[in-house]
Amino acid sequence: MKVLLISLVVIAAIAFLSTWIGQKLRARKGEIEEEPEVAEPMEECCGAHEICETDILNKMSEEIIYYEDEELDVYKNFEENDYNDDQIDEFREVLYSLKEKEIAGWMRSLELRKIELPSAIKSEVVFMLVK
Known part of the structure; x- marks a missing residue:
């Protein structure tokens, strides 16, 4: 049971690290743009809904x-x-x-x-x- 639990934690850690490292590398290459600022909601309805x-x-x-x-x-x-x-x-x-x-x-x-x-x-x- 302990082996299974440790395996799951290790797999999760590897997945997290690989995702994090991949994002950092893509950001350096300029593939990922910075997230645009979130606009405040309009007081009036946009009419699209x-x-x-x-x-x-x-x-x-x-x-x-x-x-x-x-x-x-x-x-x-x-x-x-x-x-x-x-x-x-x-x-x-x-x-x-x-x-x-x-x-x-x-x-x-x-x-x-x-x-x-x-x-x-x-x-x-x-x-x-x-x-």
Whole structure:
């Protein structure tokens, strides 16, 4: 068992050293350029993403649109971790009744109504928006 463990450590060390030495040699030859500085994120959307475009369009409107979810108004000013399982299911029920195109608008509606999504639902919404 010790021999196997020592062998794995030695193999890992050899791999690390060979990679490190290879990078140093390529850097000397000029094959590797220095990494460019990371630009700070733009305050405005670049417009290249469907989500950004939808978000910009929704933010232009200050009109609250209800998606047959008036019952969620009772959760105004709740924190994302304050919800119990039944309350989370209420949000989930509304979310899964929406069409894909309506999700971004629903998110904007909740934002205008000062209703924060439960943390358990946020990842589901992001997944639905990205796919």
